[in-house]
Every structure is written in C-alpha cells, then in structure tokens.
Amino acid sequence: MAPVYKLKFFDSMGLAEPIRYLFAYGGIPYENIAVQIDKDWINLQQTVPFGKLPVLGIDNKLLFQSVAISRYLGKLVGLLPLDDFESAEMDAIAATVFDFGSRVFEWFHETDDTKKMMLHQELETKIIPRYLTDFEELASGKGGYFGGKKITWADIYFVGIMESVEGMWKKNLLQRQYPMLYQIYNDVHNIPAIKTYISKRPNYKY
Numbered sequence: 001m002a003p004v005y006k007l008k009f010f011d012s013m014g015l016a017e018p019i020r021y022l023f024a025y026g027g028i029p030y031e032n033i034a035v036q037i038d039k040d041w042i043n044l045q046q047t048v049p050f051g052k053l054p055v056l057g058i059d060n061k062l063l064f065q066s067v068a069i070s071r072y073l074g075k076l077v078g079l080l081p082l083d084d085f086e087s088a089e090m091d092a093i094a095a096t097v098f099d100f101g102s103r104v105f106e107w108f109h110e111t112d113d114t115k116k117m118m119l120h121q122e123l124e125t126k127i128i129p130r131y132l133t134d135f136e137e138l139a140s141g142k143g144g145y146f147g148g149k150k151i152t153w154a155d156i157y158f159v160g161i162m163e164s165v166e167g168m169w170k171k172n173l174l175q176r177q178y179p180m181l182y183q184i185y186n187d188v189h190n191i192p193a194i195k196t197y198i199s200k201r202p203n204y205k206y
C-alpha cells in the first residue's frame, strides 16, 4: 500500500513550497495541513522536533528539515543524481539556498525599524548579489541546471524558496541579471504537473 503522507506547515509557501512541488511532480497524493500560527501553533510546537516546521509524516514516521524532506522526495520521484558526489553537490546547493533564504526571512521578520533598514541595505548591496552571482556561476558551469543538463530536486528547492524570497522582497530578482537562474525558475514552473499545482494553490504572498 502507498504510504500516507502528511505535510504540516504554516499557510504560506516558505520552506514547504519545494516539498509541495515535489509531490506535484511525482503525482503523489498527500495531505497539506495548514497550521494556523495564532491558533494551533502554541500546542503543536511542543510536539514537533525542535519546535519547527515543516514536518512530513510518512505513515507512522516523521521527517523534519525542509532540505532532508526535499531530498527524500527527490529520490522518490527520480530527481536525485545517481552518482554519490553529484548527489552531495545537490545537498550543498540546497543547504546554501536555505542559508540565502534565511537571510531574507530574517530581514522580513525583523520588527526593529533601524535594524530592518540595515539588514535591507546589506541584503541589497552584498548578500543577494553574492548568493545569486555564485548560484548563476554554478548553474552556468554545469550547463544549465545545478546538476548539469537535467533538473534535479536542488533546482526545485531553489525555485520553491525563490518564490518566497521574491514575494517578501517584492521584486523579481532573476530576470535581468541572472539568465541561467531565470531559466531554471521558468523551466521548473513549466513542468506540467507543477504548473497545474501552481494554478490551483491558494493565493500565497510568500
């Protein structure tokens, strides 16, 4: 019998969106449990590892960490390179995408105005260009995608996180300066199953 998958995350894209893309890509049914931060979260937080989401229930097992979950599903849907080194390279990309996303999320959730302005300035002048330039170079050096000429789960992780990053930053960051990354973004969005999922998903802001 096929496993029962239950994904818990807040009612937004964030760290869960690459996971939702991968489910869509593989045509794998799952229950998307939208946790209401002002209602359910206080109690639920005590019960999930490290008090963080997303978590994925797989029958009676629980997996946490968005990168580990995405890699697991990536393997399941045939988007993990077979070669161990190449596979580790995709882990490195996804971990770095997470690092990048965290910097933007940190700015977005900052409540002190002065600190927020400083973080914005640093992101605009240093962090965003540095990460995107290096990602662009890596994809370019490989021949199109992060793993070479074929899409892997790391491309999907990148695009899922970029959607939230752009939603928070309120700007398209890729189109003008990062053609390779923009291509990855469009190619992932144009995968028919992902396109269909996106056309039906809730109207998330980020």
Ligand SMILES: N[C@@H](CCC(=O)N[C@@H](CS)C(=O)NCC(=O)O)C(=O)O
Pocket (backbone or CB within 6 Å): 014, 015, 051, 052, 053, 054, 064, 065, 066, 067, 098
């Ligand atoms: N490295 C973890 C980070 C998990 C994480 O920080 N999740 C945030 C949501 S983006 C969270 O649960 N925040 C709620 C809280 O800390 O109260 C992952 O990639 O899954």
